[in-house]
Amino acid sequence: MAQAIDFYFDFSSPYGYFMSERIDALAERHGRKVRWRPVLLGVVYQTIGSVPTPSIPLKGPYVLHDIERSARFLGIPYRAPAAFPVATQAAARAYYWLHERDCPLARRFAHAIYRAYFVDGRDISAPGEVLAVASELGADRDALAEALGGEALKARLRDECQAAIARGVFGSPTVFIDDEAFWGVDRLPQIERWLADGRF
């Protein structure tokens, strides 16, 4: 069995959302599994001295336009959220808590969080909304609520962010295939060829 693909993303990243709608099927066509790894771009940006793209002159307005065009190009439903970007600690912590208990549920939760934010306009920065999305999928709301306030889960997400940075992650989405990094949903054609032909 070939090594699993690692998929790093922030729940507030539109290009990460687009990748999330494609990467599992693409990997499956090539006999690969995918490990989903939510991280906090804010922590990454502090490390490399970057700022959220929407705040950059010229580039910010372009990217907001490119996100909507790229959604149409890829055929993925998308509505620009009222607040963007937002904090995604609660969503990412909830993901890791679910993942330790029920992997398929964690995957469904990740899809549901992305669609709640980028299609339905829900405020995924609010812990209450994160708990609502999880319980709609059948998760134990009270247990998750208690875990979200605890130190263990905070430490887990901190460790995941540091591990991602140590591996070279500087943006969302970043996909690793056998330690080869691909940054951005626009690398899908290169990812496809890498999986089909091996290195090129």
Next chain:
Amino acid sequence: MAQAIDFYFDFSSPYGYFMSERIDALAERHGRKVRWRPVLLGVVYQTIGSVPTPSIPLKGPYVLHDIERSARFLGIPYRAPAAFPVATQAAARAYYWLHERDCPLARRFAHAIYRAYFVDGRDISAPGEVLAVASELGADRDALAEALGGEALKARLRDECQAAIARGVFGSPTVFIDDEAFWGVDRLPQIERWLADGRF
């Protein structure tokens, strides 16, 4: 006749070089001409408060690797230059001087400068090398040398950079089709569809 496509680039930009090897044939398949517009990314970066990508932690090393992989993916000859990025004032000024006298020669010169830098490892930041490339193509070396030292040509390039920034250019390559901006050689698939189908 459909409106010409505008192609903004810096002669020190590898992704701009890749686009230069594709944009004319792509435009021609859709009945369009291309206006080539060299600019100075350094001036653009001063305006938006950015720095050259190779100097950014994590992102810099990734991008240097991505450039070589993207060249192989696109099937374009590429060898990483010893010095990168380099100043491209002389090359850009020479382009505009040639363009006022002989448009096809200016296009051949732009290709030759890009290939001199990204294939043959020549130092295109040196005015002497720029003059050599131009005279190899049949340009009047002495007249160009005199123009390169003059205020008129400096002002012309300054104006081109300001016009590009005013239009929203923040990186290389940027392609405009009917005022729709596409940044990056990885937007070639979107450019192709835009030309084929009109807006999408």
